[in-house]
Amino acid sequence: MTHTPGLVVTGASGRMGQMLIRMIGENDKMRLVGAVERKGHPWVGQDIGTAMGGPALGVTVTDEAVDAFAKAQGIVDFTTPEATLEFAALAAQARAVHVIGTTGMTEEQIAALEPAARHAVIIRSGNMSLGVNLLAQLTRKIAEALDEDFDVEIVESHHHHKVDAPSGTALMFGEAAAAGRGVQLRDVADRGRDGITGARQKGHIGFSAIRGGDIVGEHDVMFLAPGERVILRHIATDRSVFARGALKAAIWGQGRAPGIYSMADVLGL
Ligand SMILES: NC(=O)C1=CN([C@@H]2O[C@H](COP(=O)(O)OP(=O)(O)OC[C@H]3O[C@@H](n4cnc5c(N)ncnc54)[C@H](O)[C@@H]3O)[C@@H](O)[C@H]2O)C=CC1
Numbered sequence: 428m429t430h431t432p433g434l435v436v437t438g439a440s441g442r443m444g445q446m447l448i449r450m451i452g453e454n455d456k457m458r459l460v461g462a463v464e465r466k467g468h469p470w471v472g473q474d475i476g477t478a479m480g481g482p483a484l485g486v487t488v489t490d491e492a493v494d495a496f497a498k499a500q501g502i503v504d505f506t507t508p509e510a511t512l513e514f515a516a517l518a519a520q521a522r523a524v525h526v527i528g529t530t531g532m533t534e535e536q537i538a539a540l541e542p543a544a545r546h547a548v549i550i551r552s553g554n555m556s557l558g559v560n561l562l563a564q565l566t567r568k569i570a571e572a573l574d575e576d577f578d579v580e581i582v583e584s585h586h587h588h589k590v591d592a593p594s595g596t597a598l599m600f601g602e603a604a605a606a607g608r609g610v611q612l613r614d615v616a617d618r619g620r621d622g623i624t625g626a627r628q629k630g631h632i633g634f635s636a637i638r639g640g641d642i643v644g645e646h647d648v649m650f651l652a653p654g655e656r657v658i659l660r661h662i663a664t665d666r667s668v669f670a671r672g673a674l675k676a677a678i679w680g681q682g683r684a685p686g687i688y689s690m691a692d693v694l695g696l
Pocket residue numbers: 437438439440441442443444463464465466468505506507510527528529530531552553554555556595669
């Protein structure tokens with residue numbers, strides 16, 4: 428009998444789903460026990476390995492998450508907000524660790540994860556990479572140190588398929604800057620300026636989004652004052668940095684008390 432945690436990947440055919448499946452296959456500390464896709468997806472019923480164009484992996488893509496989750500100790504989920512909410516309830520029933528990478532969730536959708544977190548471990552982050560999580564800590568410290576003469580602007584760039592803006596990472600940086608200043612992001616966020624917007628308000632945190640080509644994910648956190656600028660930059664060139672963090676989280680969560688955790692918890696930051 429094997430004691431390595433069995434993982435289910437949801438959104439298995441997606442950009443992150445396929446990266447996760449490849450990386451689980453290369454890791455002897457975990458096993459792939461399920462691959463879930465949305466109803467009607469052409470991969471449902473096929474072996475996930477062959478659907479991805481490689482050798483068979485012995486795991487058939489299913490649209491029945493409840494059956495797949497019953498065999499799993501961890502669910503790694505990069506899908507959509509609606510699917511993620513559904514999976515949170517099912518993962519809690521199965522007492523499986525639910526790693527959530529999905530972005531674009533509203534405040535209400537995030538709050539709706541709480542009942543599931545009473546029964547199981549949820550680890551959620553808008554960005555699973557070590558570099559971004561380190562930079563979020565730095566953002567908070569810099570925001571604590573600099574006063575409101577420094578305007579905070581966050582600029583993010585992503586591939587042309589991305590459907591949500593600002594990115595989950597940009598919002599993480601915004602939350603970190605707001606926490607450093609002792610304010611709530613929702614009270615100071617400037618999202619989507621257009622037209623005669625009026626002059627910039629002191630203390631606000633601005634967001635801008637670029638979409639194009641195959642950009643994996645790039646973020647600048649800018650502190651802009653008369654006479655000087657401090658700019659923090661993170662550039663992801665490969666999705667493996669997100670997948671590595673998500674898989675680390677799935678292992679870290681095993682045996683933890685139920686609750687909602689972040690990547691800062693996983694990484695001990
Ligand atoms: N937190 C992080 O570090 C990262 C988060 N993301 C986020 O992850 C999400 C997915 O990103 P990508 O893989 O680029 O998108 P994608 O569009 O390539 O993949 C999403 C997959 O989810 C599937 N899906 C949708 N509804 C489903 C359902 N009800 N059941 C099962 N599968 C379902 C889709 O068919 C698709 O294959 C996005 O929200 C993105 O912003 C992406 C990269 C890193």
